[in-house]
Amino acid sequence: MAPPLLALTMGEPGGIAGEITLAAWKMLRDRDEAQFFIIGDPKHLGGKAAIATINSPQEARTVFKSGLPVLEHRLDHEVTIGVADPANAQSVLSSIKKAVDLALTGEVGGIVTNPIQKESLYSQGFAFQGHTDFLADLARKAGYEANPVMMLSAKDLRTVPITVHIALKDVPDALSRALIISQTETTVEGLSRWFGLGRPRVGITGLNPHAGEGGAMGSEEIEFISPAIADLQAKGIDATGPLPADTVFHEEARCQYDVIMCMYHDQALIPVKTLGFHDGVNTTLGLPFVRTSPDHGTALSLAGKGIANPSSLIAAIRQAASMANNDAGAPKVLK
Incomplete structure (x- = not known):
C-alpha cells in the first residue's frame, strides 16, 4: 500500500520553508512513511536542491525518490532571503488555497502548511488572525463544516x-x-x-x-x-x-x-x-481534512544560513501521514 500523499504549502518565501522542506525530503525520500510535494516556485526552490517539477499531484509519487516534487506556483516578485516581501503575499495565499482544494477533492491525504509572515499578509488585506481561521473559511466557502481547534503535540x-x-x-x-x-x-x-x-x-x-x-x-x-x-x-x-x-x-x-x-x-x-521544542507539531482539528504544521515561525533571521532545524516539519509530515492513514470518517457538509 502506497504511503499517504501530502501537499506542503510554500510558506513565506524569504524564510526557512524552502530549506527545511528540502531537508525533510532528504530525510524521508527513502522511507515509506509519506510522500509529498511542495506547491511553490521551481525557480526559487531550484537553487536549494535537485527538484522535480510536476504537473499533477500523482506525479509526485513517480519522482519522489529522485527529486523534491514541486507543483509549479509562480511567485509574483523576486525573493530576498531573510526578508518578507508583501509583494508575494497573494502567491503565498493562493498556495494555501490550492492545497485546500486538493485536500477537499481527495487528491491528497492532507496538507502541511509551512510558516507564513502574517504582517506581510495583513498589509495586503488579509483579514484573518492566522492560518487556522483562513483554512476554516476556505472549507466553509466550499460547503463543509469547520470548527477549528488548535492542538499542540510533542513526545x-x-x-x-x-x-x-x-x-x-x-x-x-x-x-x-x-x-x-x-x-x-x-x-x-x-x-x-x-x-x-x-x-x-x-x-x-x-x-x-x-x-x-x-x-x-x-x-x-x-x-x-x-x-x-x-x-x-x-x-x-x-x-x-x-x-x-x-x-x-x-x-x-x-x-x-x-x-x-x-x-x-x-x-x-x-x-x-x-x-519538544524542536519537534513540536501544530494540528488543526475540526477541519474536513488533515492539516498539520511545524510549531515555529518563518525564522527570517536563520534563512539561508544552513542552520534551520527541520525536525518540527518532519514531525508534522509524519503526523499528517499517520492521521491520513487513520482517517475513519467523512467530511461533514453544511446543510
Whole structure:
C-alpha cells in the first residue's frame, strides 16, 4: 500500500520553508512513511536542491525518490532571503488555497502548511488572525463544516488551548461553559477520527492557581469549568477536572490523558515546547481534512544560513501521514 500523499504549502518565501522542506525530503525520500510535494516556485526552490517539477499531484509519487516534487506556483516578485516581501503575499495565499482544494477533492491525504509572515499578509488585506481561521473559511466557502481547534503535540503530550491569541487579562471573560464544551467535543471527535482513539481520555485544567482551591483563588472553576466538565461527562465523554495546571504535566500525571484541554495559550504551549521544542507539531482539528504544521515561525533571521532545524516539519509530515492513514470518517457538509 502506497504511503499517504501530502501537499506542503510554500510558506513565506524569504524564510526557512524552502530549506527545511528540502531537508525533510532528504530525510524521508527513502522511507515509506509519506510522500509529498511542495506547491511553490521551481525557480526559487531550484537553487536549494535537485527538484522535480510536476504537473499533477500523482506525479509526485513517480519522482519522489529522485527529486523534491514541486507543483509549479509562480511567485509574483523576486525573493530576498531573510526578508518578507508583501509583494508575494497573494502567491503565498493562493498556495494555501490550492492545497485546500486538493485536500477537499481527495487528491491528497492532507496538507502541511509551512510558516507564513502574517504582517506581510495583513498589509495586503488579509483579514484573518492566522492560518487556522483562513483554512476554516476556505472549507466553509466550499460547503463543509469547520470548527477549528488548535492542538499542540510533542513526545507523549497533546494540549489544546481553549482560548488562543488574546491577552491574558481577557481570558476569564472569553471563557464560558459553552466554549469549553464545544472545543472539547471537537477535540474528542478529531482524536477519534484521525488518531484512532475510540474514547479519548480528556484532562481539563483549571484557570486559577491550584484550580481555584474551592473558590479561594478565583471562582471560574465553580462558575463554569466544573459545570462544563459535568455536561461533557453526561454526554459520555471521559473528562476529568478541573486539574491544577502546575501538576498535570509531569510524566506520571500526563500519561493518564490522551489530551489536556487548557484555559489559555501559554498554559498549553509552555509544556509542549519544554518537552519538544524542536519537534513540536501544530494540528488543526475540526477541519474536513488533515492539516498539520511545524510549531515555529518563518525564522527570517536563520534563512539561508544552513542552520534551520527541520525536525518540527518532519514531525508534522509524519503526523499528517499517520492521521491520513487513520482517517475513519467523512467530511461533514453544511446543510
